[in-house]
Amino acid sequence: MTGKPATIKEIAKILNVSVSTVSRALHKHPTIGITTQLKVQALAEKLGYEPNQNAISFQKGKTYTIGVIIPELSEAFFSAAISAIEDTAYKRNYTVLIAQSHDNEEKEIQLVEKMKNSRVDGLLISVAKTTSSFAHFDMLKRFNIPVVFFDRIPPLKNIHYVACNMETGSIEAVNYLLQKGHRSIGLINGPATLAASGERKEGYIKAMTKNRLKFDPSLIVGCNLTEEGTRAALDGLLAHKRRPSAIVTFNDYVSLYAIKHARNLGINLDKDLQFVSYANLPIINYMDYAPVASVEQFPYLQGQKAADILLDLLSRKEQSLDEVQAYYNVIVESQLIENKTRNSY
Amino acid sequence: MTGKPATIKEIAKILNVSVSTVSRALHKHPTIGITTQLKVQALAEKLGYEPNQNAISFQKGKTYTIGVIIPELSEAFFSAAISAIEDTAYKRNYTVLIAQSHDNEEKEIQLVEKMKNSRVDGLLISVAKTTSSFAHFDMLKRFNIPVVFFDRIPPLKNIHYVACNMETGSIEAVNYLLQKGHRSIGLINGPATLAASGERKEGYIKAMTKNRLKFDPSLIVGCNLTEEGTRAALDGLLAHKRRPSAIVTFNDYVSLYAIKHARNLGINLDKDLQFVSYANLPIINYMDYAPVASVEQFPYLQGQKAADILLDLLSRKEQSLDEVQAYYNVIVESQLIENKTRNSY
DNA sequence: ACTTTTCACGCAAACGTTTGCCTGTTTTTT
DNA sequence: AAAAAACAGGCAAACGTTTGCGTGAAAAGT
Known part of the structure; x- marks a missing residue:
């Protein structure tokens, strides 16, 4: 006792x-x-x-632990994904080891190394924004540690991943605004270096052309996702000869910055300018002016699927059904969610 | 290779x-x-x-892992604390095992059990709101696993903990408003069952009486921290015969709900009503109307101290300076932070 | 040239569990 | 009643590392 x-x-x-x-x-x-x-x-x-789990792990050569590397825990998207991963893993008696890269490539490499050494059975990764070399993932392959990427996917062949298709949501977003009667719709996009920016732009263009509207490239402006950058971007759009009555923004934060700025400029956000963005963060429920809709990317679902895949990979490995013949490529469709609670109760 | x-x-x-x-x-x-x-x-x-870390852990009978159990990863306070714990632990070559109780006592008990079985060397816990029995912590003691509580402390004797003193921040908050010329100051508090509510109330009263102001108990209203509850509480205060020109709220969320409601009621938030709250969440930087100040509880610092204490405990244990003679009781002073960015840039 | 010390390394046990293989006993089959 | 099969359980190795103790050989002391 x-x-x-x-x-x-x-x-x-x-x-x-x-x-x-x-x-x-x-x-x-x-x-x-x-x-x-x-x-x-x-x-x-x-x-x-x-x-004694330690003894068992040692004996069996596996730890019943899966590692998770994400950029930032404090981002709602990732904490939701983590919750899903935890829930899924716990059900199968796996433990989850979490670490943050803080969007720093070097740190990410260190973490991958550390995870490898602490002998996690498998790894779930959402790669850092700055990551440009991928040798550390190859290493995992050499050590036979399965990896499933989620949300932020590196441009590699032959990997398992689950990602969210932004295009559908983008199209829905633009369609939604068109239905609302808007004819000039701007896009405040992220930096061109991000794959996510490309997807949003694609969707935007596709929706415009599908609706037989002339697509005006000058209505798309990039920004660096900071508050100042957003202000500059918004200023640009407001000065446009076909001043947009609605704007799609890269994410909720950009929308919030833009809204703040617009309000300071005395713009009427009920009539003259509406925003739609990406992420559908809980934060928008606290705002008195918020985007009228946001594209949900289902972090919980993504996390769940990613964990499922990894656990499946691990179980086949146990049955030495090794040498994967196929790679899991799961796409979660994004979806536009109207912000019902906005400015009303 | x-x-x-x-x-x-x-x-x-x-x-x-x-x-x-x-x-x-x-x-x-x-x-x-x-x-x-x-x-x-x-x-x-x-x-x-x-x-092979596994072999070493097994051999040495310790895992170089510390467990962390928190209520919710998605709460900014806890994710900041976790970051601090991670940083501190990594520096000393420890790994961090994170799990969420979702403020559920049963889940918390399960997690403690799991952590014990996965043989973490020590544990950092912020207890769930609903936790009312503490037998699971005794068990850890029996198995000689050191525990450090942080932020949410159970009412037990002989425990290590680091917590935040709300009283100083509360006094600062009220003083701040008094200096700004407010004479009638309300308090929208949390449920009486929470220890945190008591501390806020104490501070409020102390500040009032210290300033030779008559303390009016009817200017304190409780709420259940939901949006509806907050509205009702605010309505109550607004109907008060000495209608307050400033209100202290239990946390930032309550402030945001109240602000939203006040704006809908057409109240001028620049002149007629000001808010001060607790938490100092990053979220308030995105608001166009936000609390003018918030009481910071320094989650990073708390996490850091807690981890330091635990690591210290573990190292003394290694040197078998066992049988702790004293208990660490670290108090972090809260501090009022003015919201400089509010409504201006 | 002898003993004593220091140096550099090997031996083997130990940590807790799992698992392939072997052995002795009972039950079933013919 | 003898042979085969089924049952119940034991033996011992293995997983990778650490560490107390032992031991030759070289270096130092007398």
Whole structure:
């Protein structure tokens, strides 16, 4: 009851059986007689025996731990994804090891290294914005540690990943605004270096042309996602000869910056300018002026799918159905969610 | 270069020395000759040898892992604390195992159990709101696993903890408003069941009486922290015979709800009503109307101190300076932070 | 040239669990 | 009643590393 936890050995000694018998009894192995089995289990219970996970991991050469590397825990998207990963993993008796790269490539490399050394069974990664070399992922492959990428996917062949298709949401966003009667719709996009920017732009263009509207490239402005950058971008659009009555922004933060700026400029956000953005963060429920709709990327679902895939990979590995023949490529469709709570209750 | 990682045994065999020599050489043990040492290190490097953490943990009976149990990862306070814990732990070569209780007592108990079984060396906990029994913490004590509580502290004797003193911040908050010329100051508090509510109330009262102002209990209203609850609380205060010109709220969310409601009621938030709250969340930087100041609780600092304490405990344990003579009780002073960015740039 | 010390390294046990293989006993089959 | 099969359990190795103790050989002391 006090000091060190009970071991299988002690149980064996007390019961005058061998350790192997105890081990098998606790696993309900059929070759152990029912009476012995019960005796062992009873004593184990009484002693409060708990298997030493460390010893098991060591013995089996696997840790029943999956590593997760994300850019920032404080971002709502990732904490939601983590929750999903935890839930999924716990159900299958896996433990989750979380680490943040803070969007720093060097840190990411260190973490991958550390995860490899702490012998996680598999890895879930959303890569840092700045990551430009991918050798550290190759290393994992060499060590036979399966990796599933999610949300932020590196441009590599032959990888497992789950990502969100931004195009559908983008199209929905533009369509939504068109239906609302807007005819000049701007886009405050992210930096061109981000893949996410490209997807948003594609969707925007596709929606415009599908609706037989002339697509005006000058209505698309990039920004660096900071508050100042957003202000500059908005100023640019407002000065446009076909001043937009609605704007799609790269994410909710950009929308919020833009809204703040617009309000300071005295623009009527109910009539003269509406925003639609990406992310659908809970934060917008606290705003008195918020985007009228936001494209949801389903972080929980993405996390869940990614974890499912990884666990599947691990179980096939256990059955040595190794040498993957195919790669999982799961696409979650984004979806426009109207912000019902906006400015009303 | 390919399949399984290199082991100490292989190095030993290749170099025709014993495994113990290799082990010691890699640890730069003085009893190993310098030439052998270099030979070993060179080969280890060449083979890409990495010690098997699993084996080491098993051998040493410790995991170099500290567990962290928090209510919600998505709350900014906790994700900041986690970042601090991670940083602190990594510096000392510890790994951090994170789990969320979702403010659910049962889940918390399960997690404590799981952490114990996965043999974490120590535990950092911020207890769930609903937790009312504390037997699971006693168990950790029995198994000799040190625990440091932070932020949300259970009412127990003889525990290590780091917490934040709300009273100083509360006093500062009220003083701040008094200096700004407000004479009637309301308090929208949390539920009476929360210890945090009591502290805020204490501070509020202390500040009022210290300033020789009559303290009016009817200017304090409780709320359940929801949007509706907040509206009702605000309505109550606005109907007060001495209608307050400033209000202190339990946290930033309550402030935001109240502000939203006040704006809908057409109240001028620049002149007629000001808010001060607790938490100092980054979210308020995105608001066009936000609390004019917020009481910072320094989550990063709290996490850091808590981790420091735990690591210290673990190192004394290693030196078997066991049987703690004293308990760490660290108090971080809260501090009022003016919201400079509010409504201006 | 002898003993004593220091040096550099090897031996082997230990950590807790799992698992392939072997052995003795009981039950079933013919 | 003898042979085969089924049952119950034990033996021992293995996983990779650390570490107390032992031991030759070289260096130092007398």
